Amino acid sequence: MIRIPVSALILVLFSAGCVLNRPEIPDEPAPALPERYAEGHAVRHAPDRWWTAFDSPELDRLIARTLEGNYDLEQALARIDQARALARRSRSGLFPSLDVESAASVSRTRVDDGRTVARDSNNAYGLDLVSLWELDLWGRVRAQTRARELDRDAAVEAGHDLALSLTAETAVRWLNLIHHNRRIERVRAQIEANRQSLELLEHRFGQGTGTALDVLQQRELLAATRALLPPLESRRDTLRHELAVLLGRAPGTAEIEISTPSLPEPGPVPDAGIPCTLLDRRPDIRQARYRLEAAGWDVGAARADRLPRISLTAAQRYGDPNGLDLLLDNWSQSLAAGLTAPLFDAGRRRAEVERARAAAREALAAYRSTVLTAVREVSDALVRETNQSETVHRLSTQLEQSRATLEESRFRYRKGQADYLTVLSALTRTQELERRLIRARFERLSFRIELYRALGGDWMKTATLGRNRS
Template identity: 45%
Template sequence: MKNHHRYRLFLLLGVWVLFSCSPFKPVERPDAAGEIPDAYALYDEEPDHSLPWWESMGSAELNRLIDAALSNNFTLKEAWYRLQQARSLAVQAGAALYPDLSASGTIELTRRRSENTFGGSIGSIGDESYAAGLVSNYELDLWGRIRSQREAALLAVDATQADLQTAGITLAAEVADRWIRILAQRLQKQLLEKQLANNLIFLELIELRFRKAMVSALDVYQQKQVVENVRAKIPLVEAETGLLMHELAVLLGRPPRADLGLKQMDMPAIGRLPALGLPADLLANRPDVRAAGMRLKAAEWQVAAARANRLPAIQFTAGAQYGRSDLDLLFDTWLLSLAANLTAPIFDAGRRAAEVDRTRAAADENLWTYRQAVLTAIKEVEDALESETRQLEHIQGLIAVKDAAQKGFQEAIGRYRSGLSDYLPVLTQLLAVQDLERDLISQQALLILYRIGLYRALGGDWTVDVGPHQGTVGDTK
């Protein structure tokens, strides 16, 4: 009896010692983001990314398209259900912190034949037995292994939520990109048709002068070449418009040839640059950067779990079983049992130590992935700022070139009509003006695309409610 009490005393003392030990915790990395510039090269303002950026472009059509895409896009739905999977895995990881409870029951019926002393049968005798029981298992999380796994799973949920928000930001930018390109192609076609009509008028005038023997046939053929050259460009513009319409329809979760109801025919105004804030703001405003940071923290928790797995573990098993046939005694005849099991790894050929090394290497990998994401985000903002600034200067230069070309064309026309020159200077200036007109449409569209790229690079917190269950941004029903 003394030995029994002594054993219980040692067991309680051991449990107290184990409980007094601190569980493993992840390593803090205060400099995980690496070196971040103090400000952007061109601008420095307070950030304001709470509203959807496309509303600043003043197009109801674009608003409608992006809202439809955020509700119906298939890629966004995939990201949403990956989030649901991550949430379920987090529930599974946290379930081990609580005891489980299982029920079991068995019923057995037997019947045997009974004979008298003369070998004759007098009937059969039946027996029945049953048992019902409850079993519970629970592991004491002495070193924080289970808690670490739960924390890693919860961070994985947050990272997957950020992935969903990244998909929403990318989707909004892609829809706006296709819409701007479609507008540009429509304006190109409109311009080509106008140029074709003007070139046909010039052709009629040249043919009239040819019939009066005022010009040579070469002038007629040169102008016909200009006419056919413009006419040949129209099918290419129509084809490009059709392909862009197909891409936009798929982004909206609709068949490629679906009618999207696009009616706008003028480019939207982008206004002045939005408030940018500081490069450090991207750590919070860019969901892809947040996701990389959360995966780094999750990897650190996995290291803590792997370290805790090398230490002893205590598991409790409790059971209750009832096997009597008298239901009236149900609460008096339960057989209860409680057992504790201590397991400690002695030799595993280095498997657990290797797992610690693997998780540490994975954490270091995630560290550099996070730093790369931070630098890439800053670079994308700087690229968008530089591109838009220089593109605006380029457009201003093109406008000046076009003005000069138009004046040169008018001068060449006057000299040609006065007989002071042949048709070649007129043709040269005509082609220059028309090429510049078409190029200006493309460059103005590219300027807007750079602004869209800037919005995409800045991120923002308008993505909080992004998901296929929302009808529009901000709708939480």
């Protein structure tokens, strides 16, 4: 008869468990990436807290208030706490449980045989300590625990991704408010200039040196310029409301006034690095990677769930049928082992393995899609900023030429060598270009913020997020 040492049997079972609960994750889950981006000639690295590149204490304060008071971020932080609790709950399955059970009973009896009446009473008390422990031979509990820990890490990265998006949204709305303030100032200046021009034309008409058509055309331009103001003021007010909600305040309860007079200069294009660095810098990619690994561990747990379970039960029982005096003096101990093996479940466990593997394939596709989307976002931001910088340059050149044309047309009009329609056309183009240039400069800055957001970062790991958090 061949005898197998218990230690050797335990070692074999433990090794089998390690094989069974191994996660099903590809060695190279990331898709093929280019060696470098096609666009961008950077001269400096972007700061980790990218908004400091604008060198604006006002923006710094707004972003700090957003990270402290935003309620979407509070929801994300609550989800992180839930994921941490689930991870701790799953880890508790690796350890034995200990429960206490107590019982007390009181009985009274009366026996009447027709001649005598006998009465009796009995008080019984019991106290049990019961410990249960499942021997995780196949690694099912360990796989479930690791999956929940990865879900926790993914929830943390989801919070970091939201924080990154909120900083970008706050900065874009701050810039948009400055942009609208500048456009409103420019439109008001154009209204005043057009009003003065109208007064001069009306004066010339009164003296007989101008025509009624000149006056009517200038009135039309003045009315059209005035019509630009209400939509701009409306959008400025709604931007204030949006910014208040980002800060965690109700519109109207916090006065949002932007004191920065003009749009900041974007500065040199930051270094985008190489595409593969996004795998570590982007929180959404890190989140997708954790989800993928968690799905792989779920497959291992589902496979191990198809195997038998061995559990141990230990009990210490105290009891006294006569009262409490001798409760701890009467006791018994027991240790039992139980084996539970699935014989027939109509394919439920097999179906769970198939579902877990399908979920892992979904997580793998989601991870690869997230990586490709990240590379596209950086590439798009580089292309947009490059082209928008060229647009700003060409609009600036066009505006200079338009102003020169306006001056020449006014000179010729005063000399009687051109009619007022020539002046009006040049004035209309110049004023439109002034407004377009302000808009183009804002769009260039918004594309820069898109680039900063697409590049990701690690600043969220050390930032103070949410209310009353260290």
